[in-house]
Amino acid sequence: MIATLHPFRRQALSGATVRSAASLLLGLSVLSASGCSLLPERLEEDPRPIVRGPEPTRLQRPLALNFLAFRPRRANTQPKGTTNLSWNSMYSSLYLDEHDSAGNKANLDGELWTNTLLARHGVGDDSDIEVEVGVLRAGSGFLDRYVNDFHRMFGFPDGGRPDADDDHYAMEIESKGDNIYELSNHRFGVLDTSVVWTQKLQGEDVTRPAIALRFGVELPTGDEDRGFSNGSVDYGMGLLAERSVGRWTWTGATDYVVTERSDAFRDAGVDMDNLWDVQGGVEYRWNDSGSLLAQLIYTTALARDIPLDALDEPILDLGVGIVWDHSDRSRVMLTFHEDLIGRGPDFGFAINWEWRFD
Secondary structure, three states: OOOOOOOHHHHHHOOHHHHHHHHHHHHHHHHHHHHHHHOOOOOOOOOOOOOOOOOOOOOOOOOHHHOOOOOOOOOOOOOEOOEEEEEEEEEEEEEEEEEOOOOOEEEEEEEEEEEEEEEEEEEEOOEEEEEEEEEEEEEOOOOHHHHHHHHHHHOOOOOOHHHOOOOOOEEEEEEOOEEEEEOOOOOEEEOOEEEEEEEEEEOOOOOOOEEEEEEEEEEOOOOOOOOOOOOOOEEEEEEEEEEEEOOEEEEEEEEEEEOOOOHHHHHOOOOOOOEEEEEEEEEEEOOOOEEEEEEEEEEOOOOOOOOOHHHHOOEEEEEEEEEEEOOOOEEEEEEEEEEOOOOOOOEEEEEEEEEEEO
16 A cells, blocks of 8 residues: 655655755854853853763654653763762654554644753762653643744745644554554653663773763653653663864764563554664863854654654754853753754754752
8 A cells, every 4th residue: 555645745855955954054153143142252262171062952752752862971971979960951842744544643743841850970980870850741832833934934844834723732643543652731741760871981082082881771660651651661872972172072972772662552563663873062162161062963763664754764953052151060051953854843942950069
């Protein structure tokens, strides 16, 4: 049977490379302008070599939030005996509406707000452990008309948003007519809890970058029936790298996560794909107290058993932002996010506040 998808899907993919380049240039321009207004005057000499990035974000998408996700971080580990606590709040607008003649449907229309607490403790000279807990709230929101204007102005993929009603809510996935996922709206729900161990393999010096390995598991503490969890344990591992030269720091990572199916997916005979991502970030130290950030994260498809672009296509997230030292022991980061392909959140922004305890 031949699937019949909406015509805009083909349009969203055509010219993706051009749109991606334009998006990156636009983001960097906005970042530079906002950085100049919020950060103190830039120093003429190189500022203190303090690495404040990368952006600790993850894919803000309903089904993806059910699985283990490795956040971007430094390859250098937390100093032994010290603890960092960070609060991350991210708000995103999402619109994906597809169906085919075989009864497959993905209707993901709404806005997501996640709030997480992450504690990281240095347990050895070259290793640390982190635990993350969080809550999610989904709703119809208020951003649709503004996101439509934003996409129209800059030519970003719109995923068919202008044809839909503003501020509508639906978060459901069907496979051959069976409902296999639905996220409850207008209520907070606890997300799954992740635990990640990071081991530094080599430190950075004048000839080589810092490199580390990380291993993680996600425990099913969320409510599977309401869409806040897959009800199973996920696990994975990744490789981190970090390199600084003068005012600049580059960070990178690649991760692989073995996912487990929810009971609804299992009953419908639908498999989840194991997830692979590539992360790349750059930081420019503006002065002694602040930096400018840019980041790309590529994530593979969630479920190829359901032949809809919303689920069987990768996602490329662009993030740009600023970060500054609020005090000697705290730091604030503001970031803006846009999916460059049109398969993930169309618009998002986040605030991260970090505290250091010796």
